[in-house]
Amino acid sequence: xxxxxxxHTHIYxxxxxxxxxxxxxxxxxRTIDASDRLVILPSEDTxxxxxxxxxxxxxxxxxxHKLKFxxxxxxxxxxxxxxxxxxxxxxxxxxxxxxxxxxxxxxKLCGERNGRLYAFGALPLSASVEEVCAExxxxxxxxxxxxxxxxxxxxxxxxxxxxxxxVWGILEETGQTVFLHPHYGLPSEVWGEKEYGHVLPxxxxxxxxxxxxxxxxxxxxxxxxxxxxxxxxxxxxxTIPFLAGRLExxxxxxxxxxxxxxxxxxxxWDVLKRNILLDxxxxxxxxxxxxVQVSGGDRVLFGTDNPFFPPLAGDDGAVPDEWKSxxxxxxxxxxxxxxxxxxxxxxxxxxAVRIFNLA
Amino acid sequence: xxxxxxxHTHIYxxxxxxxxxxxxxxxxxRTIDASDRLVILPSEDTxxxxxxxxxxxxxxxxxxHKLKFxxxxxxxxxxxxxxxxxxxxxxxxxxxxxxxxxxxxxxKLCGERNGRLYAFGALPLSASVEEVCAExxxxxxxxxxxxxxxxxxxxxxxxxxxxxxxVWGILEETGQTVFLHPHYGLPSEVWGEKEYGHVLPxxxxxxxxxxxxxxxxxxxxxxxxxxxxxxxxxxxxxTIPFLAGRLExxxxxxxxxxxxxxxxxxxxWDVLKRNILLDxxxxxxxxxxxxVQVSGGDRVLFGTDNPFFPPLAGDDGAVPDEWKSxxxxxxxxxxxxxxxxxxxxxxxxxxAVRIFNLA
Numbered sequence: 001x002x003x004x005x006x007x008h009t010h011i012y013x014x015x016x017x018x019x020x021x022x023x024x025x026x027x028x029x030r031t032i033d034a035s036d037r038l039v040i041l042p043s044e045d046t047x048x049x050x051x052x053x054x055x056x057x058x059x060x061x062x063x064x065h066k067l068k069f070x071x072x073x074x075x076x077x078x079x080x081x082x083x084x085x086x087x088x089x090x091x092x093x094x095x096x097x098x099x100x101x102x103x104x105x106x107x108k109l110c111g112e113r114n115g116r117l118y119a120f121g122a123l124p125l126s127a128s129v130e131e132v133c134a135e136x137x138x139x140x141x142x143x144x145x146x147x148x149x150x151x152x153x154x155x156x157x158x159x160x161x162x163x164x165x166x167v168w169g170i171l172e173e174t175g176q177t178v179f180l181h182p183h184y185g186l187p188s189e190v191w192g193e194k195e196y197g198h199v200l201p202x203x204x205x206x207x208x209x210x211x212x213x214x215x216x217x218x219x220x221x222x223x224x225x226x227x228x229x230x231x232x233x234x235x236x237x238x239t240i241p242f243l244a245g246r247l248e249x250x251x252x253x254x255x256x257x258x259x260x261x262x263x264x265x266x267x268x269w270d271v272l273k274r275n276i277l278l279d280x281x282x283x284x285x286x287x288x289x290x291x292v293q294v295s296g297g298d299r300v301l302f303g304t305d306n307p308f309f310p311p312l313a314g315d316d317g318a319v320p321d322e323w324k325s326x327x328x329x330x331x332x333x334x335x336x337x338x339x340x341x342x343x344x345x346x347x348x349x350x351x352a353v354r355i356f357n358l359a
Numbered sequence: 360x361x362x363x364x365x366x367h368t369h370i371y372x373x374x375x376x377x378x379x380x381x382x383x384x385x386x387x388x389r390t391i392d393a394s395d396r397l398v399i400l401p402s403e404d405t406x407x408x409x410x411x412x413x414x415x416x417x418x419x420x421x422x423x424h425k426l427k428f429x430x431x432x433x434x435x436x437x438x439x440x441x442x443x444x445x446x447x448x449x450x451x452x453x454x455x456x457x458x459x460x461x462x463x464x465x466x467k468l469c470g471e472r473n474g475r476l477y478a479f480g481a482l483p484l485s486a487s488v489e490e491v492c493a494e495x496x497x498x499x500x501x502x503x504x505x506x507x508x509x510x511x512x513x514x515x516x517x518x519x520x521x522x523x524x525x526v527w528g529i530l531e532e533t534g535q536t537v538f539l540h541p542h543y544g545l546p547s548e549v550w551g552e553k554e555y556g557h558v559l560p561x562x563x564x565x566x567x568x569x570x571x572x573x574x575x576x577x578x579x580x581x582x583x584x585x586x587x588x589x590x591x592x593x594x595x596x597x598t599i600p601f602l603a604g605r606l607e608x609x610x611x612x613x614x615x616x617x618x619x620x621x622x623x624x625x626x627x628w629d630v631l632k633r634n635i636l637l638d639x640x641x642x643x644x645x646x647x648x649x650x651v652q653v654s655g656g657d658r659v660l661f662g663t664d665n666p667f668f669p670p671l672a673g674d675d676g677a678v679p680d681e682w683k684s685x686x687x688x689x690x691x692x693x694x695x696x697x698x699x700x701x702x703x704x705x706x707x708x709x710x711a712v713r714i715f716n717l718a
Contacts, residue, residue, distance in 0.1 A: 158551040187546040190571055192517040196578045197616040203609035204574060207602060208567045212549055215563060219555045235605065239598035243566060245643025245691070246594065249684060250562035253668045257556040284604025286652045293645045309612045325608060332604065 002345045003076040005352035007179075008234060008279045008303025010083035012061045013105040019098065027085055029056060040085055043188060043201075059307040063109050067116065069306055072321050076349065077358055080106060081120040081149035083308075084183035088125055088151055095124030096131040103139060110144035115359055120149040120179045129155065129163055133170045140174045146356045147177035147232070152184060152213035159213050160220035168226045177277065177356070181234040182209040210238030214276070215247060223275045224265045231275060232301070236282035241294040244268045269294070277355065279303040280347050283328050285336040288347075292336075297343045301352050302329070361704045362435040364711035366538075367593060367638045367662025369442035371420045372464040378457065386444055388415060399444055402547060418666040422468050426475070428665055431680050435708065436717055439465060440479040440508035442667075443542035447484055447510055454483030455490040462498060469503035474718055479508040479538045488514065488522055492529045499533040505715040506536035506591070511543060511572035518572050519579035527585045536636065536715070540593040541568040569597030573635070574606060582634045583624045589714075590634060591660070595641035600653040603627045628653070636714065638662040639706050642687050644695035647706075651695075656702045660711050661688070 012020070020029040020038070027040040030052070038060070039045050039053030059065040060083070070078055087099055103121040110117040121139040123132050132155070139145045148171065154161050159180075171178060185205030210233055223229060233240070240247075248268050257263045264271075278291045281303045291300050309325035330348075337343035342350070352358060371379070379388040379397070386399040389411070397419070398404050398412030418424040419442070429437055446458055462480040469476040480498040482491050491514070498504045507530065513520050518539075530537060544564030569592055582588060592599065599606075607627050616622045623630075637650045640662045650659050668684035689707075696702035701709070711717060 160551055160553050186549060190545060192519055192575055194519050194575070194579060196575075196621070197613035199578060199606070199609045199613050199616060200571070200574065203606040204567075204571055204602065207605065208563075208570070208598075211567070211598075212559070212563055215559065216551055216553070216555075219558060220553060236601075239567075239570075239601050242595075242598050242601035242641070242646050242649060243563065245641055245646050245687070246566065247558070247562040249642040249668065249687060250558045253671065253684060254556035254558050255671055257558060258671055262555070282601070282604055283608040286649050287601050287604050289652070290601060290645050290649045293648070309608065312612065312614055312617060325612060328604070328608060 002348065002350040003353055003358070004074055005302065005349040005358065006070070006075045006078045006304045006306070007232065007301045007352050007356075008281055009066070009078045009080055009306045010308070011063070011066060011080045011106070011109075012083055013102060013109060014061065015098075015101045015105045016082065017061045027089060040183075041185075059310070063113070063117075066306070067113065069323075070116070073304070073323065073326050075304070077116055077118065077352070079118045079120060079146055079352070079356065080110070081179055081181070082106070082122040084151060084181060086122045086125075086149065086151055086183075088153055088183075090124065090126050092126045092128070095127040096135065099124035099127075099135050100138070103135070103142065103145070107142040107144050118144050118146050118356065118358060120147045120177070121145050123148050123150060123167075125150070125153070125155050129166050132167050136167065136170045136174065136176065140176060145176075147179060147230075149179040149181055152180065152182060152209055158216055159222070160216035162220070165225065168222055168229050172226045172229045177230040177232050179232045179234070180210065180213065182206040182213075182238070185209055207235045207238035210234055211240050211243060214238070214240055218247075218264055218268060218271055219251075221264050223271045227266075227274075229275055230277060232277040232279065234279060234281065236278045236280060236287055236291045236300075237276065240276075241272070241278070241290045244272060244294060273299070277301060280329055280333060281305055283325075283332065285332045288329075288332050289336045292343065292347075297341065297346055298351055300347050301355070302333070302348045304329070361707065361709035362712055362717070363433055364661065364708040364717065365429070365434045365437045365663045365665070366591065366660045366711050366715075367640055368425070368437045368439060368665045369667070370422070370425060370439045370465070370468075371442055372461060372468060373420065374457075374460045374464045375441060376420045386448060399542075400544075418669070422472070422476075425665070426472065428682070429475070432663070432682065432685050434663070436475055436477065436711070438477045438479060438505055438711070438715065439469070440538055440540070441465070441481040443510060443540060445481045445484075445508065445510055445542075447512055447542075449483065449485050451485045451487070454486040455494065458483035458486075458494050459497070462494070462501065462504070466501040466503050477503045477505050477715065477717060479506045479536070480504050482507055482509060482526075484509070484512070484514050488525050491526050495526065495529045495533065495535065499535060504535075506538060506589075508538040508540055511539065511541060511568055517575055518581070519575035521579070524584065527581055527588050531585045531588045536589040536591050538591045538593070539569065539572065541565040541572075541597070544568055566594045566597035569593055570599050570602060573597070573599055577606075577623055577627060577630055578610075580623050582630045586625075586633075588634055589636060591636040591638065593638060593640065595637045595639060595646055595650045595659075596635065596654075599635075600631070600637070600649045603631060603653060632658070636660060639688055639692060640664050642684075642691065644691045647688075647691050648695045651702065651706075656700065656705055657710055659706050660714070661692070661707045663688070
């Protein structure tokens with residue numbers, strides 16, 4: 001039986017929590033009536049006292065909560081990543097130093113739980129490209145780091161910005177995976193005037209953001225120039241597994257792109273099978289089957305998105321230990337594959353152990 | 360062998376072409392250097408002389424081109440729909456009259472090709488709800504009409520607008536299907552600064568718009584109130600088949616929605632199997648497999664999106680008769696299902712003959 005590995009699990013380490021507490025603008029943590037509220041999106045930054053942001057407790061920063069969560073769900077190893085919005089908002093002259101502190105902090109956390117915790121490092125994307133590259137090189141030397149986590153904004157203009165080429169180059173050269181994760185969503189007018197809690201931005205805004213980001217990266221020829229670059233896409237790629245055919249067809253039928261010879265050389269299907277890794281955080285057997293069909297059973301990896309999507313209290317007020325957001329994804333794998341070709345085991349951990357060289 | 364039916368195929372009938380030619384603002388047709396250009400989106404309305412909009416030829420309005428296209432691709436029956444942006448832009452006092460003219464025009468076109476052409480009618484959505492409902496009732500009496508085509512804007516505030524309830528009610532009551540089709544895309548800033556022809560708005564903007572629209576309709580409880588309403592989604596639902604699990608999970612984990620008892624009563628999976636029909640215009644075997652898994656092999660229907668996505672000229676300057684945008688979708692069906700359970704045949708036409716009662 002292979003180890004169970006969670007490759008999509010977030011933390012705010014102590015140095016990051018101190019940073020959030022010291023800030024007055026988004027993102028920040030504010031204590032209201034003795035309870036901490038985390039505000040990470042401008043839209044959550046209302047003046048409505050207790051309703052700003054979301055409650056934040058030790059499950060966001062206390063590693064013992066992560067380990068308890070792992071024990072409850074039989075997870076052997078977690079690859080931690082700083083939660084959004086990472087370091088994207090920092091003044092450019094503070095970003096590199098903060099990145100080193102936060103990454104050292106996380107690497108130390110991992111070292112204290114020998115072999116159960118690894119991590120993706122955060123990048124100082126508001127600093128210079130040289131500083132970003134220097135941190136990528138430095139991360140390679142940190143014992144528990146296995147790549148980097150990155151938002152879709154890149155250094156301000158998205159991931160199709162050619163100024164990022166040096167960053168892709170050094171990531172490829174050092175063999176570090178990019179965990180690409182959404183944060184910014186879509187412009188709020190697309191959700192209309194009615195309120196459905198946070199459902200639309202979370203259920204749709206996040207995956208649609210990821211879909212657009214990876215498509216722009218592909219169209220810009222990043223995978224032609226960096227053929228060994230590995231990008232792990234959050235939430236099973238957003239929707240790119242479902243839309244890849246339409247993307248391919250629209251490129252083939254675009255007179256302008258074809259005339260200019262500006263279409264990517266590699267097909268999107270090649271990129272899905274050679275450059276993209278997909279997590280299995282898609283909450284349905286149909287979604288995870290599609291993910292496996294487009295990227296292959298060796299390139300899909302179990303994740304939980306912890307500490308987000310905690311169980312709600314039941315009618316009796318009790319909060320269950322087991323998280324439905326996790327068991328749904330495990331059940332999706334079992335329903336999709338059962339014991340077929342060992343796929344469920346590979347996705348639950350075997351692939352991650354191999355790809356990320358986990359002891 | 361069942362008939363082959365194309366349920367996603369557009370036309371601008373003569374009365375609509377006259378309307379476009381008479382207009383000075385988007386949408387309009389302008390003749391430049393003896394060639395007609397169609398401008399349907401504000402972003403295409405540049406001053407760059409010949410580059411505005413797109414070339415428009417008789418394939419958009421001359422029914423003999425449609426029939427030739429059908430013959431080349433062995434399509435027995437087409438269910439025509441007015442192409443976007445339909446009648447959405449009309450002044451409210453002209454909309455109802457124009458809708459009647461355009462729909463009568465299309466119904467007449469169908470009648471002249473006995474049995475090969477049917478249609479979805481267009482609605483005067485900028486008129487009053489009463490006028491919209493009246494046109495729905497009138498369409499029921501037109502011999503070749505089989506439902507209505509509708510954009511995602513509804514009567515101005517999207518499809519989760521409760522003012523549309525009367526429209527859903529009369530559509531349900533008269534057993535007419537809504538063919539829901541995108542047009543408005545996403546706000547242009549999500550595409551970034553680089554240009555990739557029309558690829559991003561077409562490949563992603565369209566399906567993401569559809570995904571958001573059907574999700575808002577679902578969250579507003581439309582399918583709880585109108586349990587027999589049938590909605591045919593363009594482009595295999597945008598991405599809803601892939602994202603349904605995440606949508607369900609986000610609803611289940613939304614404390615606000617759950618506390619208020621504001622979540623839809625029907626599950627999204629029920630809606631996909633009972634209220635939603637999906638076209639098979641998804642350009643990959645993986646996409647169409649997912650469509651069949653979520654909505655069932657009896658609810659997925661072949662379409663072409665003609666006259667959009669025509670073949671480009673080859674290196675020798677010749678334009679092939681056969682459209683790759685069509686053959687890709689036929690091959691996707693054959694690769695996905697072959698002769699399994701007669702699925703390919705059902706999707707190519709059997710389902711449409713049954714659902715739309717095509718003689």
